[in-house]
Amino acid sequence: MLDQFKVAKQDEVRIPATALRKTVQSLFEHVGVPPADAETGANVLVTTDLRGIDSHGVSNMLRNYLTWFQSGRLNPTPAVQILRERPATASMDGDAGLGIIQGPAAMELAIQKARTVGVGAVSMRNSGHLGAAGHMAMLAAEQNMIGVCLSAAGPRVLPTFGAEPRLGTNPIAYAAPTRGVPVLLFDVATTVIAENKLRLAHRLGSTLQPNWVADTEGSPISEEIPAPAPGEYQLLPLGGTREHGSHKGYGLGLMAELLSTMLSGGVPCMLDPTQHWKHHFVAYDIEAFTDLDEYFDRMDAMLGVLRATRPAPGHERVIYPGVLDHETYRERSVQGIPLHPEVIEWFNQTTSSFGLPPLETVQVPAESDD
Amino acid sequence: MLDQFKVAKQDEVRIPATALRKTVQSLFEHVGVPPADAETGANVLVTTDLRGIDSHGVSNMLRNYLTWFQSGRLNPTPAVQILRERPATASMDGDAGLGIIQGPAAMELAIQKARTVGVGAVSMRNSGHLGAAGHMAMLAAEQNMIGVCLSAAGPRVLPTFGAEPRLGTNPIAYAAPTRGVPVLLFDVATTVIAENKLRLAHRLGSTLQPNWVADTEGSPISEEIPAPAPGEYQLLPLGGTREHGSHKGYGLGLMAELLSTMLSGGVPCMLDPTQHWKHHFVAYDIEAFTDLDEYFDRMDAMLGVLRATRPAPGHERVIYPGVLDHETYRERSVQGIPLHPEVIEWFNQTTSSFGLPPLETVQVPAESDD
Numbered sequence: 001m002l003d004q005f006k007v008a009k010q011d012e013v014r015i016p017a018t019a020l021r022k023t024v025q026s027l028f029e030h031v032g033v034p035p036a037d038a039e040t041g042a043n044v045l046v047t048t049d050l051r052g053i054d055s056h057g058v059s060n061m062l063r064n065y066l067t068w069f070q071s072g073r074l075n076p077t078p079a080v081q082i083l084r085e086r087p088a089t090a091s092m093d094g095d096a097g098l099g100i101i102q103g104p105a106a107m108e109l110a111i112q113k114a115r116t117v118g119v120g121a122v123s124m125r126n127s128g129h130l131g132a133a134g135h136m137a138m139l140a141a142e143q144n145m146i147g148v149c150l151s152a153a154g155p156r157v158l159p160t161f162g163a164e165p166r167l168g169t170n171p172i173a174y175a176a177p178t179r180g181v182p183v184l185l186f187d188v189a190t191t192v193i194a195e196n197k198l199r200l201a202h203r204l205g206s207t208l209q210p211n212w213v214a215d216t217e218g219s220p221i222s223e224e225i226p227a228p229a230p231g232e233y234q235l236l237p238l239g240g241t242r243e244h245g246s247h248k249g250y251g252l253g254l255m256a257e258l259l260s261t262m263l264s265g266g267v268p269c270m271l272d273p274t275q276h277w278k279h280h281f282v283a284y285d286i287e288a289f290t291d292l293d294e295y296f297d298r299m300d301a302m303l304g305v306l307r308a309t310r311p312a313p314g315h316e317r318v319i320y321p322g323v324l325d326h327e328t329y330r331e332r333s334v335q336g337i338p339l340h341p342e343v344i345e346w347f348n349q350t351t352s353s354f355g356l357p358p359l360e361t362v363q364v365p366a367e368s369d370d
Numbered sequence: 371m372l373d374q375f376k377v378a379k380q381d382e383v384r385i386p387a388t389a390l391r392k393t394v395q396s397l398f399e400h401v402g403v404p405p406a407d408a409e410t411g412a413n414v415l416v417t418t419d420l421r422g423i424d425s426h427g428v429s430n431m432l433r434n435y436l437t438w439f440q441s442g443r444l445n446p447t448p449a450v451q452i453l454r455e456r457p458a459t460a461s462m463d464g465d466a467g468l469g470i471i472q473g474p475a476a477m478e479l480a481i482q483k484a485r486t487v488g489v490g491a492v493s494m495r496n497s498g499h500l501g502a503a504g505h506m507a508m509l510a511a512e513q514n515m516i517g518v519c520l521s522a523a524g525p526r527v528l529p530t531f532g533a534e535p536r537l538g539t540n541p542i543a544y545a546a547p548t549r550g551v552p553v554l555l556f557d558v559a560t561t562v563i564a565e566n567k568l569r570l571a572h573r574l575g576s577t578l579q580p581n582w583v584a585d586t587e588g589s590p591i592s593e594e595i596p597a598p599a600p601g602e603y604q605l606l607p608l609g610g611t612r613e614h615g616s617h618k619g620y621g622l623g624l625m626a627e628l629l630s631t632m633l634s635g636g637v638p639c640m641l642d643p644t645q646h647w648k649h650h651f652v653a654y655d656i657e658a659f660t661d662l663d664e665y666f667d668r669m670d671a672m673l674g675v676l677r678a679t680r681p682a683p684g685h686e687r688v689i690y691p692g693v694l695d696h697e698t699y700r701e702r703s704v705q706g707i708p709l710h711p712e713v714i715e716w717f718n719q720t721t722s723s724f725g726l727p728p729l730e731t732v733q734v735p736a737e738s739d740d
Contacts, residue, residue, distance in 0.1 A: 072466050082520030084659055088458040089488030091659040118459030119491045123659055146628060159676055161685040166676055186621035192614060209613045238608065241578045244562060245608050250555035251691040252622070257672070258516060258546050258554065265660035268672045287459040289454055289493055290635035295591065296522050302627070302638045306529055306536055312588030315531040321621040
């Protein structure tokens with residue numbers, strides 16, 4: 001993650017993962033989510049924070065999740081339905097449940113199908129925000145499969161040359177197991193910048209680079225600007241401008257709409273903005289395709305070559321997707337998860353108003369913070 | 371396609387598709403490709419030209435294909451082998467055949483599997499250049515399926531922050547059927563710019579935009595420059611710079627390597643540059659997931675809303691991937707395929723040296739050329 005999206009060192013409060021997980025689970029339970037589901041949701045969020053994906057952890061979306069459960073926009077006890085099923089595929093209706101809770105089960109179904117017939121693909125409509133799509137892909141990687149996950153919502157993102165938003169920030173994620181090096185884990189919004197990161201930048205008072213966003217009329221803003229508040233900008237697809245490939249980001253976002261929404265019989269948000277989220281999960285059983293040992297040999301060798309790439313002038317090292325997640329996971333597992341004081345304050349207010357015990361904010365020794 | 375990649379109107383010679391197909395087939399046959407395969411290859415190339423994807427039609431790669439067949443780098447009569455197979459999956463070895471000829475059969479296998487179990491996924495190693503990956507995806511769309519196709523080769527593209535190329539321009543393509551509007555067809559290199567387009571720009575004497583390519587040390591070139599010759603630049607992943615998401619383009623390119631190379635038991639070109647191309651083909655049977663009529667209703671409605679998007683200032687219209695291909699296909703089916711005189715000259719030299727009849731260059735009336 002770029003520096004402008006990080007909580008400043010002097011501001012951060014470190015919270016142990018176990019304490020955070022406990023509090024998040026209790027918050028979910030308080031709004032009516034059954035304990036096992038609340039545990040799943042808390043685990044997805046806190047694991048995401050441990051991996052350093054602060055934009056999709058507890059800081060940005062948790063307050064929305066709770067509000068939506070309370071307002072009835074999300075259903076804490078959904079009756080998930082399988083609409084159609086074949087040996088390799090299923091389409092599901094999430095009954096307005098929360099994606100971070102429903103995603104793991106949908107990916108597990110794809111994994112089971114992959115184990116039987118080689119690959120499994122599951123599309124789900126009428127679900128809620130998925131959190132980090134990469135988390136779902138990782139569930140497949142943990143079972144020696146390649147996981148792919150896409151999600152669609154919106155409409156928040158401009159199509160190339162457009163002045164009206166049509167697509168969501170529609171992420172594409174994949175994960176693949178390794179033998180002795182950090183797991184290959186890729187998870188990106190199909191925009192120049194993830195919307196959650198823009199919110200984070202606004203909260204942190206950071207600036208935005210040229211062509212990261214468009215003005216409200218749809219023209220890319222070609223100078224550096226202070227991060228505007230939501231509503232004062234439009235999101236651009238990856239590439240930013242047509243000359244730099246925004247049609248590629250646009251088409252990749254549309255791919256998520258195709259596989260998540262169209263295959264599950266959902267209605268795209270560009271046709272009806274009140275529609276819920278849709279997701280797509282794929283698991284590939286590696287052994288259906290090739291020898292697992294040989295796969296591991298080559299994966300580790302390939303990822304080693306990527307890391308051994310000579311850096312361009314001004315850069316220290318070349319990494320691959322998943323290396324930073326791995327390093328951050330190890331550091332935060334020991335040192336705790338850094339949260340902004342405003343987020344801590346929100347936790348305290350919320351647990352207090354719910355009549356729940358406060359978040360345990362055990363401070364981590366300062367010298368470990370270099 | 372951006373203007374700088376188009377053959378200038380005053381230079382172009384229009385060739386009817388049937389004449390071009392006939393000559394290309396005869397060239398393939400002359401270097402030892404069996405007639406049915408030569409026909410397949412000619413059809414892929416000429417259809418690609420009809421769709422307006424000049425960078426992947428007859429102009430850029432055909433001369434390489436012929437050279438490689440003659441030099442033994444490609445095998446005109448490969449014994450394609452299925453390595454592993456499950457109801458939904460297969461891995462294959464292409465025996466050094468040409469991808470544009472082998473792709474249609476591999477996608478057909480994926481389609482057959484999808485018809486039986488809902489989705490089919492096929493990975494192929496040891497093949498040749500795939501041409502337009504979108505062509506393979508379209509084969510699924512023509513059978514009321516969603517097609518996805520990726521391909522990996524290289525190493526030509528820098529990883530983010532790297533000074534040494536590691537990945538190919540690794541395309542990602544998909545296609546999805548529609549009822550009454552142009553088919554959704556997406557096919558892009560995971561670089562800022564496709565390498566074939568850079569070659570075309572060099573041949574046409576066009577300029578390159580800032581951050582389209584890096585210098586030979588790996589630093590993105592931040593000013594506009596005349597298109598350099600191959601070898602005088604390095605390719606950047608989609609996004610261009612890290613601040614604009616080059617790590618996303620890098621990870622998407624790596625996805626092609628994962629699904630094409632790792633699943634087929636192939637060796638990535640970054641480990642061994644003499645390795646051949648690898649591909650990945652997926653077909654989703656729409657009816658396994660949802661009602662086909664409902665799907666068509668929503669697809670056409672969604673694509674209609676995308677086209678009805680109010681354009682940003684300075685732009686005439688908003689389209690979706692596949693609209694230009696459709697429009698160009700219709701125009702070129704009637705008016706012929708525009709080729710650069712240098713390409714015509716190459717055809718004439720080649721047919722002459724092979725002892726084959728020359729390409730029929732029937733001129734199209736000038737007034738149709740507005």
